[in-house]
Amino acid sequence: GDSVTQMEGPVTLSEEAFLTINCTYTATGYPSLFWYVQYPGEGLQLLLKATKADDKGSNKGFEATYRKETTSFHLEKGSVQVSDSAVYFCALSGSYIPTFGRGTSLIVHP
Amino acid sequence: GAVVSQHPSRVICKSGTSVKIECRSLDFQATTMFWYRQFPKQSLMLMATSNEGSKATYEQGVEKDKFLINHASLTLSTLTVTSAHPEDSSFYICSAVPTSTGGTDTQYFGPGTRLTVL
Numbered sequence: 001g002d003s004v005t006q007m008e009g010p011v012t013l014s015e016e017a018f019l020t021i022n023c024t025y026t027a028t029g030y031p032s033l034f035w036y037v038q039y040p041g042e043g044l045q046l047l048l049k050a051t052k053a054d055d056k057g058s059n060k061g062f063e064a065t066y067r068k069e070t071t072s073f074h075l076e077k078g079s080v081q082v083s084d085s086a087v088y089f090c091a092l093s094g095s096y097i098p099t100f101g102r103g104t105s106l107i108v109h110p
Numbered sequence: 111g112a113v114v115s116q117h118p119s120r121v122i123c124k125s126g127t128s129v130k131i132e133c134r135s136l137d138f139q140a141t142t143m144f145w146y147r148q149f150p151k152q153s154l155m156l157m158a159t160s161n162e163g164s165k166a167t168y169e170q171g172v173e174k175d176k177f178l179i180n181h182a183s184l185t186l187s188t189l190t191v192t193s194a195h196p197e198d199s200s201f202y203i204c205s206a207v208p209t210s211t212g213g214t215d216t217q218y219f220g221p222g223t224r225l226t227v228l
Contacts (some may be wrong), residue, residue, distance in 0.1 A: 036219075043116070043203050043219040044154075049214040089153065098144070098217065 002027040003089075004088035006090050006101035013080055013108050021075040021104045023064075031058075031092040032071040033066050038087045038103070047088070082108045112138050114175035114206050123194055124228055130163065131223045132191045133204030139184035140206035144217065145177075148201040152176075160187045194227045 006023040016036060025033065032051045037043040048057030053068035085089045085108045090101040113136040131141055141162050146154040148161050158169040158179050166179035176198075178190040187206075191198055201224055205217040 041222075041224075043114075043221040044205075045219065046217075093217075096153045098156070103151075105151075 002031070002076070002092060002099045003100050004017075004090050004092055005099035006088075006102070008027050008102075009087075010045040010107050013106070015082055015108055015110050016079045017108075019075070019080045019084075019106070021076040021088055021106070023073045023075065023101060025071050025073065025092050025099075027092055028069075030068075032090040033064070034075070034093070035062070035064055035075050036089040036100075037089060039087065040086075044089060063102075080106070080108045082110055084108050111208075112208060112216075112218040114203055114218045114220040115203065116202075116223050118223060119221060120224045121227065122226045126193055127193050128190055128192045129225060131202055131225075132201075133187045133206065133216075133220050135218070137194075138161055138206070138218075139209045140187075141184060141206040141209045143181060143187040144207075145179060145187070145189050145207045146203045146205070148203060153223045154203060155226075157189075162176055165197045174193070177217075184222040191225065194225070199227045 003023045003068045034049045035047040038044050048059040049065035050057040054067045064073050064075045087103045087105050089103045092099050115134045117132045143160040145157045145159050146156050156169050157172045160179050160181040162181045162184050168174045181187040201222050203222045204220045
């Protein structure tokens, strides 16, 4: 079945550091790929998405590129802020049921 | 933007009682809603797919008699945890898919409900 693998956290960075959170997937067909963000005590918010190979999703300084050849959708941000501290989930939607990764906690220190 | 609300946001109940959680799409119609359960520091576990006007589809291992789902309208789905026990304590999150999009690509999530069973 479909699956999503994320790097384990927590990822701890200083403000203005470069961020990469790795995500790889296995799926049949051509799924859409997503990154969601969850702030403490809240539900998930869609951060960005890509629907086909080589698409780049971007939002709020975050970006991720749909790499079919490496089955990856790594999340990057050039300069993180304390307010980016949250849990980030990689997900795919191929078959009818959406599939989420385990989440990666990001902690940004001033 | 598309907004999904959940009520209550937090509930504490005694063991053996039933708890109802509401999920509403506030500014769009949703034929399909999903119910998830999230354990501390873990990912979301899909519990069931709720379709308006029909029976919910439960994931393997989820007791349908314990977690009753009703999707009575295009803007409301409810999850009732019957005879709750401490092991049911968790964070329950719903999501809704706008009918206009026709697929599962675009899910809008509610803020979640923290259930604590004493």
